[in-house]
Amino acid sequence: MTEIVHVSGPELVTYADEMAELLVETVEEGSSVGFLAPLDREAAAVWWRERAAAVESGQVSIWIAREGCRVAGTIALVRAPLPNARHRAEVAKLMVRPSARGQGLGRALLAAVEAYAEVQGITLLILDTESGSLAEQVYCKAGWTEVGSVPGYAADPAGSLKPTTFYYKELAGP
Numbered sequence: 567m568t569e570i571v572h573v574s575g576p577e578l579v580t581y582a583d584e585m586a587e588l589l590v591e592t593v594e595e596g597s598s599v600g601f602l603a604p605l606d607r608e609a610a611a612v613w614w615r616e617r618a619a620a621v622e623s624g625q626v627s628i629w630i631a632r633e634g635c636r637v638a639g640t641i642a643l644v645r646a647p648l649p650n651a652r653h654r655a656e657v658a659k660l661m662v663r664p665s666a667r668g669q670g671l672g673r674a675l676l677a678a679v680e681a682y683a684e685v686q687g688i689t690l691l692i693l694d695t696e697s698g699s700l701a702e703q704v705y706c707k708a709g710w711t712e713v714g715s716v717p718g719y720a721a722d723p724a725g726s727l728k729p730t731t732f733y734y735k736e737l738a739g740p
Contacts, residue, residue: 627682631674658693667700
């Protein structure tokens with residue numbers, strides 16, 4: 567059974583090694599999540615540990631999907647830092663282990679973030695993903711609206727520049 571858990575900063579540090587494994591698998595599989603291959607597992611764990619302070623400050627919120635003792639997926643919500651943007655946040659780092667895909671886990675993580683954002687009074691969510699990726703199907707099925715695509719916006723894990731598609735979703739708020 568899969569459980570979606572909103573983690574604190576100290577919990578993130580505790581899960582960092584497992585989340586590093588997830589990140590490395592995701593990059594090796596070819597998903598564009600901000601890292602180039604090959605990604606060193608320890609460097610990935612350090613990257614997760616470095617997010618703990620932002621989680622504790624409330625700037626970033628992170629959820630994990632646990633299947634037993636294993637982290638099967640993750641997602642983050644990054645709050646906008648400026649006073650005129652407090653109503654919006656960015657959804658980032660939605661990752662599901664390749665072995666756990668196709669079971670609705672990505673959609674469940676996305677739903678958890680959306681529900682939390684509404685309770686927090688966030689009324690606009692944004693995200694971006696590699697154009698043509700399987701992630702686009704998840705966002706479209708979840709009611710996200712495509713804004714457009716920017717060519718050569720980010721490199722894939724192999725280092726090739728790829729187009730990125732931007733999406734938004736309006737929420738009702740509390």
